[in-house]
Amino acid sequence: MKPRPNQTLPRRPSGRRSIPPAYPRHCAAPVPFCSRIENQAAPSGGRESGLTDHRDTPPSAAPPAPRPGGLAARAAALTQRAPSYLDGLNPEQRRAVETLDGPVLVLAGAGTGKTRVLTTRIAHILRLGRAYPSQILAVTFTNKAAREMKERVSAMVGEAVEGMPWLGTFHAIGTRILRRHAELVGLKPNFTILDTDDQIRLIKQILAAENIDEKRWPARTLAGMIDGWKNRGLAPEQVPAGEGAVFAAGRGAALYAMFQQRLKTLNATDFGDLLLEPIRLFRAHPDVLADYQRRFRFMLVDEYQDTNVAQYLWLRLLALEAKNICCVGDDDQSIYGWRGAEVDNILRFDHDFPGAAVIRLERNYRSTGHILATASHLIAHNEGRLGKTLFTDDAPGDKPTVTSTWDSEEEARAVGEEIEALQRNGLKLDDIAILVRASFQMREFEDRFVTLGLPYRVIGGPRFYERAEIRDALAYFRCVVQPADDLAFERIVNVPKRGLGDAALKLIHDHARAAEIPLIAAAQDLIDTDGFKPRQRLALRELLQNFARWRGELDAKPHAELAEIILDESGYTGMWQQDRSPEAAGRLENLKELVRSMQDYAGLPAFLEHVSLVMESDRADGAEAVSIMTLHSAKGLEFDTVFLPGWEEGLFPHQRALDEQGRAGLEEERRLAYVGLTRARRRAKIYFSANRRIHGLWSSTIPSRFVDELPEDHVEIEESKGKPGWGGGMAGRFASRFDSAEAFTASDYTTPGWQRARSGQGSGFSEAASSYRGTANGGRGGNGRVIEGRVIEGHVVARSVTPPAAGSDFARGERVFHVKFGYGEIVGLDGNKLTVQFDKAGEKRVLDSFVERV
């Protein structure tokens, strides 16, 4: 990630271009884009393609006239009736929508209406009849973005969006292409998509087989390297020798090759292959490529700054023919370099796509003046950027604030106070977000909010489809649908316990390897040999017979029903029913949820594909709450008020980014700061503290350089509201360890906590100690005491200072109440930490001081 100069890059003479310097290792022959861009839609003139669903592909030249009564015509009619969708666009947006021919780069600053441009552009293409819905390729990174685009397009053009099969994520579209031509790259159309977990298990097997010490050369590391190579579009033989040599004494590239080999045998791909294989396919089969090039008359790409090299190559191949590619992005919001995104893609767009129109959207509709000025001033410190000047007609509004605190506890306390104040002024908690650099920062806020009884929501936790029980269930389904799925088989062969341990599995493995057949087939072969103990043979035979039987019912029974049968008959459900551990109930609940959600899909295979591509749970949590999330997951969102804690050197910018990426790393961190600031509509509040506990040790910190890079005229220094604010005899840290002093002052009985207490929701008064665990002996402080007090919805009234209780006097099985999580049962004890299975909130670890017996 070399920084690039801001100015226009030198144009190459027309004709064949050499490999762009930024991609020195770009493998195979570079794709000449073209020397000249016609400003008319290029006539394709090709014959009918070999694609399967060609009903809507016009037989010859473009532009196609919409079939009367066809989807495009209907869409057009709808949009004509509506007040013109072009109204209300500003001139730049309008230009971005209307410049249909040739490559277009829309540099869309934060909050400038980029999604609107994309969706309107699609509507515009349809309405002008320039293409059928099925001739538009629109790619996003996330399912969420794809869904949103689909919704918004459909709001504009109605049902015509149903005819847009090529609107989706890079991976979904890659999969779609790959399934159609799987045989051409050595796969079967029903190939499995492995997730990261499977990928790592597979690599572990390879490492074990190769006698490579996994301690020294972790599978995870190799997986990361392989991902990296795939991100850059490199096949095993294209891996630069130096890089391949780093792993396992020079065997990196060879191991990558073996991994690919194994994937083919398993009829599987990993995520990277969903992009790489289509590229290989296109290169090896120009006729197939030509079909797609003809098909995609218009291409739209969202978040172009996040594309990696493979995605760039993929796009460029497809855009060669029609050349109508419109990429929307913001170089200032490129924050995914560490996972392969190439800022250079966007910085070099007009170089890669000669003749490109570059349109800047600089009118911001989100933030007030001071916020915008602050963000702009900060990001101006980056050198490798195209440069935009955001402006707004909105009022200047409040200046962003910068607040210094003593330590992270005070920081959390101050933020809590602020939020309560905002709440008193009528601001909705949903409009407030805390954006942290690293997830460990979240805990302090959670603890604090639990104390305050302030509802919060952590965005970006563990995902539904990553839970063990869900993955087990899916493994059963995979075994049925895809008998060659060895990884799935291994996962569940002994779950529930069937007495088929390592020894039995090794037997099957050896045979499978020798005969080069899948494990299930190998097991079938071996079933009558005497390698197994009688009991094992029985269990294995039953399992295999079950697989065969279920497979026979695939088309006969509704898939959700079949799924339930599989889980029951396999004994999987029974396993959890017998499990008396506290999580069991939740797991059964999740399994039910899984079966329920299957009903929305056409069949088991369709569902499995959905799952592998959409690793998200969309369980909406309706209640009003403050959002806590990382800066990364905040991209694309906006809030009225944004808290930005932890602006300290080492944390933000993160030390590791600096160490590993140098200046590029720093600039990416700065972009992250920019993303954070620009999430705010009306209030941005920056915090840094002088002391922070990192890896258990308190260390003193210095303010982030980003703080000094803020424009003084637009920023206000604010005093921490997390300080006691009353003198007393207790100065300094000791005093700061007490909760907000407001609880003492008569004037402050209006805090939301008091009001909640009075209104009777929650428990009101509860006997409890405060959350203070005392400072670790690590350095400063050292007053390892716990302050006992009475908690009134989080406001601690100090009462006495005593040594920490040796343990908890709670017992397993007791019912307890917790202000935030409600009722639950204690399922585990660990000193003063309890593990409680809450009726509503699930299992949580809480301090005993936060619960009371019921």
Place this chain on the structure above:
DNA sequence: ACTGGCGGGGTTTTT
């Protein structure tokens, strides 16, 4: 098959 002790690692996340 479970458990506990030990060692290593600790930024960000999608598909």
Place this chain on the structure above:
DNA sequence: CCCCGCCAGT
């Protein structure tokens, strides 16, 4: 400090 994964023991 705290979480996770691995391994060696019961």
